[in-house]
Amino acid sequence: MSEKINCSEVYNQHFPFWDKLSMEDKVYLCKNSSLEHFEKEQPVHGNTGCTGLYIVKEGRLRIYMLSDEGKEITLYRLGKGDICMLSACCVLSSITFDVYVDAEQPSDCYMINGNAFNDISERYLEVKNFALEIAVQRFSDVMWIMQQIVFMSMDKRLAIFLLDECNAVGNDFISMTHEQIARHLGTAREVITRLLRHLASDGAVEVTRRGISIINKKKLRDIAL
Amino acid sequence: MSEKINCSEVYNQHFPFWDKLSMEDKVYLCKNSSLEHFEKEQPVHGNTGCTGLYIVKEGRLRIYMLSDEGKEITLYRLGKGDICMLSACCVLSSITFDVYVDAEQPSDCYMINGNAFNDISERYLEVKNFALEIAVQRFSDVMWIMQQIVFMSMDKRLAIFLLDECNAVGNDFISMTHEQIARHLGTAREVITRLLRHLASDGAVEVTRRGISIINKKKLRDIAL
Numbered sequence: 001m002s003e004k005i006n007c008s009e010v011y012n013q014h015f016p017f018w019d020k021l022s023m024e025d026k027v028y029l030c031k032n033s034s035l036e037h038f039e040k041e042q043p044v045h046g047n048t049g050c051t052g053l054y055i056v057k058e059g060r061l062r063i064y065m066l067s068d069e070g071k072e073i074t075l076y077r078l079g080k081g082d083i084c085m086l087s088a089c090c091v092l093s094s095i096t097f098d099v100y101v102d103a104e105q106p107s108d109c110y111m112i113n114g115n116a117f118n119d120i121s122e123r124y125l126e127v128k129n130f131a132l133e134i135a136v137q138r139f140s141d142v143m144w145i146m147q148q149i150v151f152m153s154m155d156k157r158l159a160i161f162l163l164d165e166c167n168a169v170g171n172d173f174i175s176m177t178h179e180q181i182a183r184h185l186g187t188a189r190e191v192i193t194r195l196l197r198h199l200a201s202d203g204a205v206e207v208t209r210r211g212i213s214i215i216n217k218k219k220l221r222d223i224a225l
Numbered sequence: 226m227s228e229k230i231n232c233s234e235v236y237n238q239h240f241p242f243w244d245k246l247s248m249e250d251k252v253y254l255c256k257n258s259s260l261e262h263f264e265k266e267q268p269v270h271g272n273t274g275c276t277g278l279y280i281v282k283e284g285r286l287r288i289y290m291l292s293d294e295g296k297e298i299t300l301y302r303l304g305k306g307d308i309c310m311l312s313a314c315c316v317l318s319s320i321t322f323d324v325y326v327d328a329e330q331p332s333d334c335y336m337i338n339g340n341a342f343n344d345i346s347e348r349y350l351e352v353k354n355f356a357l358e359i360a361v362q363r364f365s366d367v368m369w370i371m372q373q374i375v376f377m378s379m380d381k382r383l384a385i386f387l388l389d390e391c392n393a394v395g396n397d398f399i400s401m402t403h404e405q406i407a408r409h410l411g412t413a414r415e416v417i418t419r420l421l422r423h424l425a426s427d428g429a430v431e432v433t434r435r436g437i438s439i440i441n442k443k444k445l446r447d448i449a450l
Binding site: 065067068069071073092094095096097125126128129132133135136137138139140142143144145146147149150151186 | 293317350351354357358371372374
């Protein structure tokens with residue numbers, strides 16, 4: 001599962017506070033670090049305790065909420081260089097909600113044990129600040145999703161999702177099922193199927209068994225506006 | 226609009242960092258402070274710049290999002306002793322969304338000018354930390370609302386809202402119109418009217434012109450569960 005990493009080099013690059021730590025504390029964090037690999041769809045963090053902080057080296061993580069009935073909604077995604085902080089909930093005692101984290105693509109992540117990072121964050125204001133700043137950035141991401149949910153119709157949200165997804169994967173083909181898209185948007189598969197049919201008849205997308213091809217981005221953007 | 230306040234005494238009580246500040250900086254914050262009174266429904270903060278930080282001395286503030294079409298959703302409320310930080314957005318550069326703040330009841334608030342507070346927060350890690358901690362607490366509040374919106378039916382959300390409102394006002398009569406409740410929950414008045422009619426026929430509430438009486442809290446709690 002884990003292997004040795006060139007710790008100081010990696011952390012110096014991602015943590016603006018790294019130089020402020022004592023040599024002892026640097027060693028402590030490094031000893032509590034590992035490089036983890038996750039297969040596509042593999043769970044990274046459940047709602048069970050303070051897993052740890054992840055730095056995405058390669059791949060993509062999806063952070064989502066899950067209801068008791070198994071309904072999901074995607075809050076945000078993290079890519080290369082991003083840091084997942086909500087999976088280290090002990091560091092952020094004011095975070096009282098649970099999130100789930102899955103690997104959306106095969107992913108490699110540096111991981112620091114949550115309790116070890118918490119130790120350090122209790123002793124260095126800079127570290128606490130760093131953790132809080134990242135959480136507040138995610139707050140903004142979540143508010144953007146909330147705005148979409150409350151204020152936008154589902155066809156608009158779907159158009160935004162398809163355009164974002166194109167951007168994220170870097171081409172115009174989205175290899176997802178209607179069911180998967182529905183889970184991202186917290187709605188039913190039937191709703192997505194109906195809306196995609198509309199978009200297809202408008203010539204904006206082409207729907208195949210393998211996924212969705214974006215044919216006309218301008219049309220999608222007009223809907224997303 | 227504003228009057229002299231016994232600044233050091235008030236801030237010592239609300240700011241755990243107060244003792245860490247230099248005398249000069251204490252004076253600076255105090256000079257940039259005022260006691261403001263807001264009538265019921267008066268706007269406290271719009272989406273226009275870095276108004277400032279508010280400490281609720283008396284009353285209640287409502288923090289909400291507003292769409293271009295005038296649709297609203299209440300994110301959370303702040304009561305006596307609570308601090309409104311999102312109205313000082315310059316302090317929290319990672320907050321990229323706009324919120325609106327109104328006085329829900331006649332309210333008295335200590336206010337510190339946003340730019341002055343930002344100055345101080347740039348120079349004291351403790352102050353920055355304090356501001357971030359409060360924002361992260363509000364993140365949790367908002368996630369609770371988000372969970373309700375995405376995962377709960379509107380009748381459940383209404384039951385939770387009515388119970389919370391009872392708690393907040395300290396009695397079993399809620400003096401609000403259906404329109405107001407609908408705005409809180411980000412839905413249409415007709416929906417609230419229909420759901421209240423259901424609750425009334427179940428004997429959970431009584432609906433009058435003046436507002437809503439809670440008759441049977443247990444029934445409401447059963448729905449809210």
